[in-house]
Amino acid sequence: MSYVVIYNNGGHEILGKVTLKHAMTMLARDVARVRTSTGENFGPFLRPTSLELQRYIYSRWIYQRTGQAPYSKDALKLRDRGVCAYCGCRANTVDHVVPRCQGGTTNWLNVVLACEPCNAFKAGRTPEEAGMTLRRPPYAPTFKDIFHPRGALIAGRAGQEGPRRPATAKRR
Numbered sequence: 102m103s104y105v106v107i108y109n110n111g112g113h114e115i116l117g118k119v120t121l122k123h124a125m126t127m128l129a130r131d132v133a134r135v136r137t138s139t140g141e142n143f144g145p146f147l148r149p150t151s152l153e154l155q156r157y158i159y160s161r162w163i164y165q166r167t168g169q170a171p172y173s174k175d176a177l178k179l180r181d182r183g184v185c186a187y188c189g190c191r192a193n194t195v196d197h198v199v200p201r202c203q204g205g206t207t208n209w210l211n212v213v214l215a216c217e218p219c220n221a222f223k224a225g226r227t228p229e230e231a232g233m234t235l236r237r238p239p240y241a242p243t244f245k246d247i248f249h250p251r252g253a254l255i256a257g258r259a260g261q262e263g264p265r266r267p268a269t270a271k272r273r
């Protein structure tokens with residue numbers, strides 16, 4: 102019996118292994134895609150030696166294990182609704198509240214969305230050191246905060262709050 106290795110979405114972490122038969126049903130159900138193969142055809146697919154979970158399946162897998170949505174920048178934009186945690190303007194950069202140079206890690210409780218000016222001003226300081234105030238503390242969102250029931254990212258929430266520049270205004 103040959104086995105197929107299952108990787109997370111992104112292909113960096115081995116989650117386990119399944120039989121080839123099980124792997125083929127995962128491909129047929131579109132919950133995984135071929136990551137590496139023998140190069141031979143196997144039905145409509147390449148005969149896999151490893152699979153990578155589709156994002157929505159991996160998201161559910163993490164959620165079922167931890168009760169939390171997996172962190173990603175897209176998910177952070179949804180959690181923070183596209184606005185800067187410090188000034189409330191539209192934002193597109195990730196700020197580590199405790200900066201990485203001070204040992205802060207990338208996890209839900211230490212990241213917020215920030216606009217470029219706030220992020221650049223804060224630089225390698227904590228909010229206290231920079232004299233900045235978080236509009237609300239970071240939190241770990243649940244699966245349904247970030248994903249539709251089937252697991253796709255909820256689209257269209259980011260940027261709905263906060264002032265927008267008129268589309269025709271030039272950036273200064």
Ligand SMILES: [Zn+2]
Nearest residue numbers: 185188216219
């Ligand atoms: Zn800002």
